[in-house]
Amino acid sequence: MIITKLERIENGKGKIKVYIEGEYCFILYQKDLNNFRIEENTDITETQYEDIYINTVLRRAKQKALAILKYMDRTEQELITKLKQYGCTETLINDVLEYINKYHYIDDYRYAANYIRFRKNSKSKRQISMELSQKGIAKEDIEQAFADEYDEEDTAIKTAIAKKCRNLDILTYEEKQKIAASLYRKGFKMDLIQKYLKHNL
Structure with a gap:
């Protein structure tokens, strides 16, 4: 595999986009490039790629996801949006979500139930339902949360x-x-x- 491009992100605090065979793969820092001896138009073996991806890229993405969730509960869609802004590819996001879901760090039903519980005395059912839908929560989770948490209006x-x-x-x-x-x-x-x-x- 050929590293075809290293693109420095403007105002990205030293972040550099790494392209392999013309396709954007992940973000590294200059110190990473030095440690892994990564340069444009050089070869990278599959073993090297897996080592960088698992032990550096995926590890940092998991840490980023946990930092996002540390102070505020998020829906899965909100977390995906944040990770995209961080520069994660779809493959990387899926790997992070697999880890996050394994340990139940996010739970859209739980989010919906809490959202309803704290807003049911000031907002209509329709308004709450619309807001939850906009946050990417599945209809089934919203309906179950309403059944468990919502009384009359x-x-x-x-x-x-x-x-x-x-x-x-x-x-x-x-x-x-x-x-x-x-x-x-x-x-x-x-x-x-x-x-x-x-x-x-």
């Missing part, structure tokens, strides 16, 4: 209304219409909105 809609007005009796018909429209856009059902706006719409 009464508390959420009362909280949402209270944020807009403490005393509904002083509102005009037009003001109540605006609140109702806002709540409806956030995913609350109209019959529930009317119930807590005292049927005065």
Whole structure:
């Protein structure tokens, strides 16, 4: 295998993209190039490649993934996005995910359940569901998390209304219409909105 290109990343703190046979493979630092004696237009054996990939590239990618997950729970899709930004190839990301999933460092159902638990008293079910979908969580995990964590929307809609007005009796018909429209856009059902706006719409 021929190392066809070494591309220094601008403002990449010494990171260098390594291309083999014209294909981007991974990122190394200058000290790595020196240690492994890597130069453009030189041969690299499969044994050397595997050693670099497993003991340097994959090891660092695993450490990066753990650092990403250390202070905040993430969905699998969010972790994939972060690893892509770090410069990981699809193959490398898959190898990292295999390791991460093996030890249950990420769990989309767990993420969805926690997300619902902390937002169910202030957001509608539809809004939460949409936000979880945007985070790449599978429909099955979202539905199971709702079944386990979500009750009725009464508390959420009362909280949402209270944020807009403490005393509904002083509102005009037009003001109540605006609140109702806002709540409806956030995913609350109209019959529930009317119930807590005292049927005065």
